[in-house]
Amino acid sequence: MLIVANWKAYIEDLKRAKKLFAAGKRLVRTTGIGIVLAPPAPLLGALASGNKSKVAFSAQDISLTTGGAQTGESTAGAYVAAGATYAILGHSERRAAGDTDSIVAEKLARACASGLTPILCVGERERDGEGRYLAFIREELTAALGGLPPKERAKVIVAYEPLWAIGRTAAFAIESNDLAEMVLYIRKVLAELLPGKSSARSLVLYGGSVEPENIRALAASSGVDGFLIGHASVDPDMFPRLLKQLV
Numbered sequence: 001m002l003i004v005a006n007w008k009a010y011i012e013d014l015k016r017a018k019k020l021f022a023a024g025k026r027l028v029r030t031t032g033i034g035i036v037l038a039p040p041a042p043l044l045g046a047l048a049s050g051n052k053s054k055v056a057f058s059a060q061d062i063s064l065t066t067g068g069a070q071t072g073e074s075t076a077g078a079y080v081a082a083g084a085t086y087a088i089l090g091h092s093e094r095r096a097a098g099d100t101d102s103i104v105a106e107k108l109a110r111a112c113a114s115g116l117t118p119i120l121c122v123g124e125r126e127r128d129g130e131g132r133y134l135a136f137i138r139e140e141l142t143a144a145l146g147g148l149p150p151k152e153r154a155k156v157i158v159a160y161e162p163l164w165a166i167g168r169t170a171a172f173a174i175e176s177n178d179l180a181e182m183v184l185y186i187r188k189v190l191a192e193l194l195p196g197k198s199s200a201r202s203l204v205l206y207g208g209s210v211e212p213e214n215i216r217a218l219a220a221s222s223g224v225d226g227f228l229i230g231h232a233s234v235d236p237d238m239f240p241r242l243l244k245q246l247v
Helices: 014-031 041-048 076-082 092-096 101-114 132-145 177-195 213-221 240-246
Strands: 003-007 034-038 056-059 084-089 115-122 156-160 204-206 225-231
Touching: 003 084, 003 240, 014 041, 014 240, 034 084, 041 056, 041 076, 056 076, 076 084, 076 101, 084 101, 101 115, 101 132, 115 132, 132 177, 156 177, 177 204, 177 213, 213 225, 225 240
Parallel strands: 003 034, 003 225, 034 056, 056 084, 084 115, 115 156, 156 204, 204 225
Antiparallel strands: none
16 A cells, blocks of 8 residues: 655645654554655755655656756756655646646656656546546546556556545545546556556555545555545644554
8 A cells, every 4th residue: 555645835844844754654664554755845855865764755746857947947857866756747736737738748758767656647627427537537648658668657656636526525525436446447548558467566546535534445445556645644643544544
């Protein structure tokens, strides 16, 4: 089980970031669950420097550029130098800010070329009765992975985050059977895009209104390999409760 904690812009001071990092290290030891922290860029290097724990670090996004005269940009290579081993790409908030499918695909290529493991976010805005949302998910996956060499496609982690489920309570979030169907569908598309049987090793995560009340059921019956957690990951009470439901 893999948990990716996307801190977004919730954490602005190093002292609080260090406390959350320490909590993450304790949780890895006590639960055995894999944890990836995605702090804001200025804090990542301070936390990851000299890190010898089993907690890993991720960029929340990377720049399209590979370097040079690009003020304010953070390249994949710079994140690797800072200690990141993962990169969240195509997150709904970045897509809303202007990242198109082609931009996400190019960032994916930059991440792979630098040795980062991409966490590719996909998800529909709404569900229709005719199943058009499935075609939308297929299009996002194909557009992102299609330009990568087969071996690099196999390294990509897919995080399914339906926009209609974000910000809802557990009572109104996705049902376990609906998530199970989507995980199967994503794996089906991956099987078409990846060489041989390598898609069987691909990780599929879920993000969207994950709470202590529903995370155990979602994990137990959906076939999902882990979760991408946003605001709850910076809550020092909620985050441990979430992970303890998975043990």
